[in-house]
Amino acid sequence: MTSPLIEKLVELKGVESNYIDAWGKPAKVNDQSKHKLLKAMGYQVDDPDALEKQVETEFQQMWMSPLNPVQVNRENEELFITVRLPIELVNDNFVLSIICEDGSVFEQTFVPIDGDLINSSILEDIEFQEYLVEIKHALPLGYHNLKLLAEDADEIASMRMIMAPNSCYHPQHLLDGEKVWGLSVQLYCLRSKNNWGIGDFSDLSQLVASAAKNGANFIGLNPIHALYPANPNACSPYGPSSRRWLNFIYIDVTAIDGFHTDSVQALVNDEEFQASLAFVRNVDYVDYEAVTRLKLSALEAIFNYQNNQYLSKNTKQNKAFKQFVAEGGESLQMLAVYDALQESLASQGKPSWGWPVFPNEFADYDSAAVAKFKKANAKRIKFYLFLQWQAALQLEAANEMAASSNMSIGIYRDLAVGVSEGSAEIWGNKDLYCTDASVGAPPDVLGPLGQNWGLPPMDPAKLYQQQYQPIIDLFDSNMKSSGALRIDHVMALLRLWWVVRGDDAKEGGYVYYPVDDLLGILALESQRHQSLVIGEDLGTVPEEIKSKLASNGVYSYRVFFFEQAPDGGFFSPAHYPVQSMSTLTTHDMPTLTGYWHCDDLELGKELGLYPTDEILTTLYASRHDNKQEILNSLHGHNSIPQSMDTNVDHLGMSQELNFGMQTHMAAGSSALLSLQLEDWLQMDKPVNVPGTYMEYPNWKRKLNRELEQIFNDPELQQLAHNLTNSRKKASQKD
Template identity: 30%
Template sequence: MTDDAPTPDLVRLASAYGIATEYWSFFGDRVQVPASTLRAVLAAMGIDASTDAAISAALVAEEERVWRELLPASFVTRAGVGVLWVHVFDGHDVTVTVALEDGSERALTIPEQRPAARLVDGILRWRVEIPVPDDLPLGWHTVRAEQRPFGGAEADRTASAPFVITPDRLGDPPARPGRTRGWGLMAQLYSVRSRASWGLGDFADLADLAAIAGERGADFLLINPVHAAEVTSPIEPSPYRPATRRFLAPLYVRPEDIREVAYLTPTERAVVEAARGPVAAMDDDADRIDRDAVWAAKRLGLDAIFAVPLTPSRRAELDAFAAREGQPLQDFALWCALEEHYLGRERPAEVDDIRSPLVAELRTRLADRVAFHVWLQWIADQQVADAQAAARAAGMAIGVMHDLAVGVHPQGSDAWSLREMYATGMAVGAPPDMYNQQGQTWNQPPWLPRALAEAGYAPLRDMIRTLLRHAGALRIDHVIGLFRLWWIPEGLSPAAGTYVRYDHEAMIGVLLLEAHRAGAVLIGEDLGNVEPWVREYLSARGVLGTSVLWFEREGDGFRPPEQYRRSLLATVNTHDLPPTAGYLADEHVALRARLGLLTRPVEEELADADAERASMLALLRERGLIGDEPGEAEVIEALNALITASPSQLLGVALVDAVGERRAQNQPGTDREYPNWQIPLAGPDGRAVLLDDLVHNDRFDALTRAVDTSVGRHPL
């Protein structure tokens, strides 16, 4: 045993909390997790494992914990699946009822048999296992238990908990009439600008891009996460590191599309136009997106529009929106107001506690700014609704496909207002793999599995409801995080982390229930080191997986697309790779070499890339998709046509491929070394491609036409 090898009791304790004590690496090695990592993860969960005595005490407490509870904290299952346990004192009866969402009530049948008992705190407690009835309706119900002494009339112990019945599976994705599957565009919204933009693609541009794609036969438009980020500079450029995952980024609001603009005075309108001028001049800049400049300008214009009194009907709409979103919206708006209030000023430690007297006082003092940020969320919600309406009007069967980030910023709104939900001193990331040989740390706190269960999974439910309110689909980034998530102790390298398991049946069930109610499609990004059974489980429940052409390897070559899974969103590339034009030009190697991210000599990486490219071109020639000396555009078109031969239910075309962009949007493993998530959409000549010109772009027209034709030619 090494100095940092875990003891058997530490292994037992870690396992009880879902912490992996060993795992298989991407490269096929069995890795034992060191004791120091296990202790750090347990500490983040509030468990003292610093000494052998503390570990022994924690083991006893964990074994007895569940026996002390009359009911579990929450119960998520499918109708007719599993058992609900109840722990009853010896000499007592129990009654259990379910209060259904519709207001009715059902009594559950209590079996006579009590299969197990345990003495805890000097009291003998029996476990009662109640089979879940197979006729319970889907929904968010409440289970209630009452314990009373034999022959007694009054209950001496009661409990209630969320009782959630979820669908077995979702149905197949919808398609246009006459087709059995669909295709869509994939775009980084901030990069897609028009001549009416404020230097950054926005929700109005989303509506126009959806209309353009829909008219060409697309059924969906997948965009980057549009979760809210900071409201003060500097704004985090990564859409995958938001301040909150529940609310939308006002950065994407188009000020001129707000109804109250019509009632601005000439002087007020001049303020809005003057604010837009300098950032609108950036629309033709193909170098970099400047979120800070855009938000500073938009905030001036939005402040002027917010000052316009609402009509009674508009006020009623805003009030209804605020009532529906409840306290979480008020807390998010307060966080925004506090960020503005303390910009450039010393921030008292008391402000970090949402329940502190100072925060309560500031909630009142900053009421006007809180109201402003509530209003902004209402406006954002309306503009996203308009974009989805435009998508459906253009013939899309699905429409907008949102992207759910895997986590949040450690100093963001969610980490502040939902602090008890997150593990401190931990960061989410990924272990080393073929493309990120040093591993990844995403600098985001992980959700605490038990805190989620104790909250009845309400934070997850509410987040999904917001995203699916005006969308037809949701892509879940790093869906494996709903099964197990890579936790990295603060200050350690990504390789020093370990996996922590979550209740995937509960979390996937919540997703399915909300998607079912919204009539939406779910796609899980299941690339990388994923346990095989996870993909089978997701497919069985109607959640599509993800396939990237370059990752579909078989021996020394590529897997024929006919062998892809049916339950997939199949694409040629992903936002974590350079666009296909850049990939064909070895930009994925050159960029990592420039940034010092390679662990092998660059010559070896280039040789592998050359062999990979040659193998792919040979496959395309074999199928008659390219000629002997194909140009770049011909190869890109052929690659996208190739995946239409798969049985996959959805096919995605990257907008960057459709216009010939070469630059990567993101280079994993970097932070400030590369302008991640700041690259505007440009063509092969390096000039910006605006939405106004997209309809006349020959490459865009040729690629979308070819894919649409191929999809029609290759039904499922």
């Protein structure tokens, strides 16, 4: 039987006991799972006495803190804060001093007892009282510092005051009813004549310019977060080392000052180097090890040139580099140290896949051994700082290309839901993460056993204590050099499915996050960066988050194949919410060709993803029925020629059907339409097969044509023209 204290903790810590599952039925989280989740948060649930003492200590710490760590307010709301003081002080005069982000200062004098008494408690025979105090000054939007001062001006406590707008940014042209389309692509999939076996930021600039000329208003990317230079096969963009920084592998080496120097040219023109370069360009799957080896060797040579020529002298380049490093702060330094340390350990043959297996002296960023390593390896760390600088410059160049090409949105980036267990981000802030748990998903239609993504979650309480700075930094950094941000698994702002280490995914439970505060911060950063926000709201989505996202200006994510009515028919895209981005397929789904020909089901059978033949038979039958309903809908809306067969048994995927489905979506009501470049090219192989690790080469499959060829194809030019016309007509209907 669960103790009352544990039940109270479950409630206070946001552990959900009941939820609605993917089939719309009530589900419960068992007591054992709730115990384990509290334990993962650091509570000693197996020792009643120790737990009681732990909770009492937290309770006392709260009452001994005169102010909360942080408070998020919306514009035009009345402002109140809570102040906690011993009873003997509540009749004294105090000063609230608010130092605004712009440097302006507001002050007001108050006596606590003049406010509203909202709570009280006895600590060691001393009564503490909590009062609600009104802030009498209207504050501008931004991040402000509020100080509680005694009458003699001594500082007693401080807190962060965040003033947020009511909604995320909406481009005016979308508010005016314009409907636009764009292409989504996994950047590493791009082939081109000049890249080094993987898509790069110069390819992105070229894609932006070519797509814009053909009517596209945005290019959507996979997460381009920093991964692991010393562990290149850990290549999932959704399991990064740091979500604040960039993956250096997307740097176009040839575009950096120093590439054409004699020393660098001697390196890259070496016969063995050229043979490796030809190999990585020609293979159909990205060879991350070979690409990383080639790029690092060339980038190191370029760095040595720039370090001697610019970065050790009083040059404009060095000033810009130093400014970048200074603005990056500890987070950037920590990533560079981590990359250099991991590389060093790997070169010595020591365990190095992530900090959990580092030698004990290197297990913490703040350790003496790490400080010693930093001094001894300053130049190598500077090299990794240099890579981040160059990546940021090249991404910004692609962003500027979008602006000069008159794209109304430009680049839209993708924010992964978390970082992997061995990441630099956790290494540098272990207190924030619950490393004995992982983020995942409860059982649903596509994953009947649930999912475990191997991404340790942030502790909501620690996030609050850190004044939400990690979230602020996350939104700020991912909105740079872009016009929109897609948030993967946006339900994470409300709740995450935690799975304790060693448990099956279905044994997890939901933990709630301060959704209103997080949405306020998201809105503030969105407005500052003028970045539209798209929330990937697929899977088990509670109604409460849908309405919150909509009212906060977050665009919903609508996938055609999931927009199905109870009778099996597919909703017309004309009925999708205007405040949404619609799409046909995603990186976790088969391509249009793969879907129509059931290649994904056949592949799943080969990979052993279906426990029984009965399950597979059911999936084939369901796919057949869905395809017929899709065909009925396409004919019903005259999206494909009437000459095309109406019976799915007689109709294979063709270019005419493929393009018809895309223009069918373009006639819809969503403000944004995103189409996968793979579907333009009528590809059949997926880029990712959920539920697999080594069984399938996830995150490696390249496009089947070079970038230079795609937009010279008259049939694709015509498709783009048709999409643009359909979007214009849909705009006129509003």
